[in-house]
């Protein structure tokens with residue numbers, strides 16, 4: 371049901387449908403918690419994006435990985451200790467010599483035999499295999515492994531890039547070779563366009579499957595729907611960075627929620643998927659969407675997980691996410707922030723191929739300190755622009771009374787409100803708990819409960835407070851903007867998850883932090899129907 375807020379009045383509630391909450395709320399209980407372990411690589415199945423009937427893409431979905439001869443190696447720091455430290459530079463600032471070296475490394479990688487684990491397509495298939503359901507979680511009845519939507523997202527991709535970088539370096543005989551990072555968050559010094567090194571069509575760094583409307587000088591847009599002139603886009607980008615990286619300062623909100631053996635993320639119709647963190651659900655998916663080719667059914671290559679890392683720009687994109695995790699951890703005002711210390715996080719294990727084409731076993735714990743892994747990032751002066759961004763509100767005072775008069779409904783926590791189908795935008799009045807109950811270490815958090823999406827095409831849900839007339843192209847530069855949940859397409863699959871955003875900082879800036887109720891608006895981009903079970907504001 372699509373409803374245009376603009377035409378039906380400033381505070382119109384939007385289209386929604388409350389379905390009787392008769393459905394039984396099902397949890398898949400995991401009796402003994404345990405970390406995600408290593409799959410049996412001999413039990414591989416075709417990855418499951420294949421329901422796009424008639425799409426030529428279906429033939430590309432066997433991403434089962436080769437099993438090299440010899441024993442699996444345990445990762446050790448010792449082995450890598452004497453190599454040069456690898457400094458990852460911003461893609462828009464490296465020399466032509468460096469670009470030539472980079473091209474050469476990818477040329478050699480692309481030319482390796484197909485059954486070589488270091489071959490470019492096999493490297494890309496590692497992502498497909500662990501993100502599109504080729505392998506099962508050990509100790510379960512066939513629940514698939516999924517390296518997105520949880521606390522494993524950042525660390526798994528860090529290890530993925532770590533070995534990819536070592537392979538490239540080894541192919542050109544340069545152990546100090548480092549990936550570049552795509553500095554799309556830089557809104558001042560030229561990082562926020564597609565980096566020139568990936569553009570020439572005669573290079574190993576080129577990929578034809580990109581959005582041709584987003585070539586330079588088009589500015590990167592850190593949410594999928596963004597309008598305005600360049601300076602407005604820059605302010606929106608800065609606030610998106612501020613909201614995702616600065617105010618979401620606890621591990622669950624930034625890194626993502628717990629993912630343990632027995633949890634099914636891959637195609638969940640019941641609420642047992644953890645949540646992705648702000649950086650994953652927000653900019654990470656937004657930039658996959660922005661780069662992917664709208665001429666392709668699933669916005670390949672970057673726009674869907676099974677093909678994303680067939681574009682060399684993928685590794686530069688993820689390198690910036692990795693940099694921002696490190697920045698979040700060590701470089702924010704207010705002192706260092708904490709990763710998880712839960713053993714089910716620290717002891718999760720993954721397989722990767724090393725530069726000798728052998729299978730290596732790594733764990734989360736060993737990957738948390740990039741110094742120990744032998745690489746690093748330079749300071750980026752333009753980070754200060756988003757760290758110190760101070761979004762101004764566009765509203766004055768609470769709009770709850772006016773919204774109520776216009777018929778905006780009260781929405782409570784599940785199960786009281788059942789299933790709500792969001793139209794193009796949905797607004798509800800939500801109770802805000804009394805602040806005195808808040809402990810100093812706690813964050814005030816909006817929980818979008820039981821958000822359910824089928825993944826036939828890209829979907830985005832943009833959240834605002836105190837802005838009941840917002841829609842998916844409303845500017846994200848003001849203090850009313852809370853955050854965005856983006857989801858790349860994966861046909862045949864669904865996801866049901868709670869989405870959380872820190873909102874205490876927003877409420878203070880609007881000066882409605884003591885109000886007993888606030889108006890929450892969820893604006894939807896995309897053609898898929900999006901359902902939620904309830905809205906809740908709490909401290910955690």
Ligand SMILES: *[C@@H]1O[C@H](CO)[C@@H](O)[C@H](O)[C@H]1NC(C)=O
Nearest residue numbers: 569570571572573576577578
């Ligand atoms: C590659 O780019 C050049 C311009 O730099 C253009 O003339 C040529 O048609 C392009 N080739 C392909 C295959 O796109």
Ligand SMILES: *[C@@H]1O[C@H](CO)[C@@H](O)[C@H](O)[C@H]1NC(C)=O
Nearest residue numbers: 473569570571572573574576
């Ligand atoms: C690739 O094309 C560019 C122009 O777009 C040209 O300057 C360069 O020499 C070409 N390189 C090769 C290896 O053909």
Ligand SMILES: *[C@@H]1O[C@H](CO)[C@@H](O)[C@H](O)[C@H]1NC(C)=O
Nearest residue numbers: 597598599600601602603845
């Ligand atoms: C961009 O738009 C804003 C708001 O409409 C306006 O104030 C500003 O002057 C515009 N800037 C440019 C460079 O056009």
Ligand SMILES: *[C@@H]1O[C@H](CO)[C@@H](O)[C@H](O)[C@H]1NC(C)=O
Nearest residue numbers: 388779780781782783786787
């Ligand atoms: C549930 O939603 C309805 C609107 O359909 C609203 O009137 C009611 O107050 C809500 N109840 C709770 C407990 O949120």
Ligand SMILES: *[C@@H]1O[C@H](CO)[C@@H](O)[C@H](O)[C@H]1NC(C)=O
Nearest residue numbers: 375376839840841843844845
């Ligand atoms: C979306 O909201 C903006 C204000 O945030 C308004 O200017 C615009 O007209 C709205 N668009 C639609 C389609 O309602």
Ligand SMILES: *[C@@H]1O[C@H](CO)[C@@H](O)[C@H](O)[C@H]1NC(C)=O
Nearest residue numbers: 418637638639861862863864
């Ligand atoms: C996902 O789950 C739905 C509902 O249980 C099912 O119909 C569909 O076949 C599943 N898709 C895949 C790819 O397993």
Ligand SMILES: [Cu+2]
Nearest residue numbers: 497501518527
């Ligand atoms: Cu990924």
